[in-house]
Amino acid sequence: MDYDLVIKNGTVIDGKGSKRRQTDIGIKNGLIATIGPISSKSTTSIDATDLVVSPGFIDIHTHFDPQLCWDGLATPSIEHGITTIVTGNCSLSLAPIKGKEDADKIVSMFGVIEDIKKATFDEAVPFSWNSFPEYLDHIRPKLGINVGALIGHSAIRLYVMGKDSQKRSANEEEIDEMCAIVSEAMKAGALGISSSYVDIDENGEPVPSRFADLAEKIALAKAMRQSGRGIWQVVPYFPDMKQQLDNIKELGDISLAANVTCSLQPVISSPASPDAKELIGALEQERERGARVYGQSMPRCFDLNMRLSETSMLLYALPGWKKIMDLPREQRLEKFKSERNSLVEEMKAAQGFGGSIPFLKVGNTKTKENEVYQGRYLAEIAQQESKEIGEVILDLSISDNLDTEFQLQNVINADKQAVAKIVSHPLCHFGASDAGAHITQFCGTGDTSHLLEHYVRETKTFTLEEAVQKMTGELAADWGLADRGVLEEGKAADITIFNPDVVAAGEEEFVDDFPGEARRYIRKSQGYKAVIVNGETAYLDGKYVQSLSGQIV
Numbered sequence: 223m224d225y226d227l228v229i230k231n232g233t234v235i236d237g238k239g240s241k242r243r244q245t246d247i248g249i250k251n252g253l254i255a256t257i258g259p260i261s262s263k264s265t266t267s268i269d270a271t272d273l274v275v276s277p278g279f280i281d282i283h284t285h286f287d288p289q290l291c292w293d294g295l296a297t298p299s300i301e302h303g304i305t306t307i308v309t310g311n312c313s314l315s316l317a318p319i320k321g322k323e324d325a326d327k328i329v330s331m332f333g334v335i336e337d338i339k340k341a342t343f344d345e346a347v348p349f350s351w352n353s354f355p356e357y358l359d360h361i362r363p364k365l366g367i368n369v370g371a372l373i374g375h376s377a378i379r380l381y382v383m384g385k386d387s388q389k390r391s392a393n394e395e396e397i398d399e400m401c402a403i404v405s406e407a408m409k410a411g412a413l414g415i416s417s418s419y420v421d422i423d424e425n426g427e428p429v430p431s432r433f434a435d436l437a438e439k440i441a442l443a444k445a446m447r448q449s450g451r452g453i454w455q456v457v458p459y460f461p462d463m464k465q466q467l468d469n470i471k472e473l474g475d476i477s478l479a480a481n482v483t484c485s486l487q488p489v490i491s492s493p494a495s496p497d498a499k500e501l502i503g504a505l506e507q508e509r510e511r512g513a514r515v516y517g518q519s520m521p522r523c524f525d526l527n528m529r530l531s532e533t534s535m536l537l538y539a540l541p542g543w544k545k546i547m548d549l550p551r552e553q554r555l556e557k558f559k560s561e562r563n564s565l566v567e568e569m570k571a572a573q574g575f576g577g578s579i580p581f582l583k584v585g586n587t588k589t590k591e592n593e594v595y596q597g598r599y600l601a602e603i604a605q606q607e608s609k610e611i612g613e614v615i616l617d618l619s620i621s622d623n624l625d626t627e628f629q630l631q632n633v634i635n636a637d638k639q640a641v642a643k644i645v646s647h648p649l650c651h652f653g654a655s656d657a658g659a660h661i662t663q664f665c666g667t668g669d670t671s672h673l674l675e676h677y678v679r680e681t682k683t684f685t686l687e688e689a690v691q692k693m694t695g696e697l698a699a700d701w702g703l704a705d706r707g708v709l710e711e712g713k714a715a716d717i718t719i720f721n722p723d724v725v726a727a728g729e730e731e732f733v734d735d736f737p738g739e740a741r742r743y744i745r746k747s748q749g750y751k752a753v754i755v756n757g758e759t760a761y762l763d764g765k766y767v768q769s770l771s772g773q774i775v
């Protein structure tokens with residue numbers, strides 16, 4: 223047989239948990255044609271001696287929706303071995319929309335919930351579509367990576383109910399209209415629906431999905447299920463454990479009533495619940511009832527950075543600070559100076575997420591005088607200089623033209639043994655990366671490399687076979703990606719080739735490569751030889767190839 227591409231002599235790990243074996247893979251027309259010794263010469267081949275050849279990794283939790291409008295490779299995901307991303311999470315998708323008003327509302331919600339700026343949307347997201355299928359048609363020709371597209375429940379409600387979507391439950395007619403949208407989207411290739419129990423919009427009001435009653439959710443899930451597949455993804459009300467447990471119970475009801483798989487993001491280790499035993503216990507209870515409810519877990523310590531020149535989730539609950547953070551950057555400096563006293567007072571009482579602010583460490587600074595503060599905790603500086611925390615932040619930031627970096631490290635998902643237990647739990651999927659979102663504070667991409675580097679190579683918590691299965695075959699099976707996620711003849715040729723002795727996630731870098739005067743954190747990878755999407759090489763020897771072989775999956 224003539225192949226388009228042959229991968230020679232690799233250590234093949236199939237994504238199904240089978241033991242590794244040394245062999246060749248032949249690719250033809252975007253599919254895996256042969257797994258086994260290949261003698262015929264092909265025009266192109268990759269020598270994979272001493273390298274692992276595995277299915278391409280799947281990232282089930284991203285917010286690359288806007289980025290795909292100008293970057294069909296969803297950088298930097300592909301260089302971390304990822305060949306499929308899921309978009310439209312957390313009740314937010316860019317379609318359906320009726321017109322400019324809907325688009326503006328969605329942009330505002332993306333700004334508040336995912337930290338992707340209006341300026342970026344204005345410059346690079348055309349909103350030239352109305353329906354979900356039209357949106358898929360817009361992104362499809364530009365894709366270098368595969369996309370599993372969830373339809374956002376908040377977007378659907380906004381489309382059907384307008385302003386009432388944030389006031390009340392839907393009537394029967396409205397539910398019928400929503401179900402028709404879901405059916406149409408699933409027919410066009412959508413992967414499922416996402417919803418949220420927790421998020422708020424730009425005015426502090428609950429997002430539309432939070433006004434839905436159980437009947438509406440079950441109706442939508444049933445409409446989705448008619449397509450033969452479908453995931454119901456949600457963010458629970460994470461500030462309160464009791465409500466989270468109620469959310470999981472409701473997911474069990476939805477799963478049983480509509481015969482769908484539900485996914486809850488995130489299940490992570492926190493100082494209040496290191497092993498997440500309450501959440502995992504609730505997932506197990508639903509499994510006993512026969513429901514399919516999974517958590518999303520991640521191996522990365524949930525670190526983030528704050529700059530007063532950007533956006534920050536740590537300041538959401540401090541209205542005085544938040545008001546200034548919402549201003550254009552040029553106007554902030556004066557306000558931070560003139561409102562100093564009230565800002566300092568407000569920060570003294572910070573709670574919730576804001577309660578972590580004293581644990582921030584000074585990262586990169588701009589002026590020479592501020593260099594001495596690098597690596598020191600705000601609480602420690604405040605004590606030594608007899609200042610309030612708010613004063614320390616303002617003094618450093620104002621002298622650095624608001625560009626001082628403050629780092630939150632080793633607080634959330636930091637207990638590595640507990641994290642390993644959560645990630646390996648059969649009811650926890652590998653996910654929760656939030657890649658493409660919160661880009662001013664952290665880079666969500668790199669968990670795949672981190673799992674292989676730390677939990678396989680360094681601590682041997684997982685075998686390579688187990689880790690690969692977690693990131694590929696298990697997700698493909700549970701999320702309805704039937705034609706990929708494993709190395710098998712006839713399946714899509716989504717393949718990652720890496721060196722298990724070298725693979726690693728790099729440090730975060732703050733770069734200026736986003737449209738609309740926006741900056742973001744990225745993270746490079748190490749140790750990947752090639753990443754192949756539907757038979758075409760998208761990344762080779764440290765370089766992206768501008769391929770367009772991605773599909774809606």
Ligand SMILES: [Zn+2]
Nearest residue numbers: 285311312656
């Ligand atoms: Zn999310």
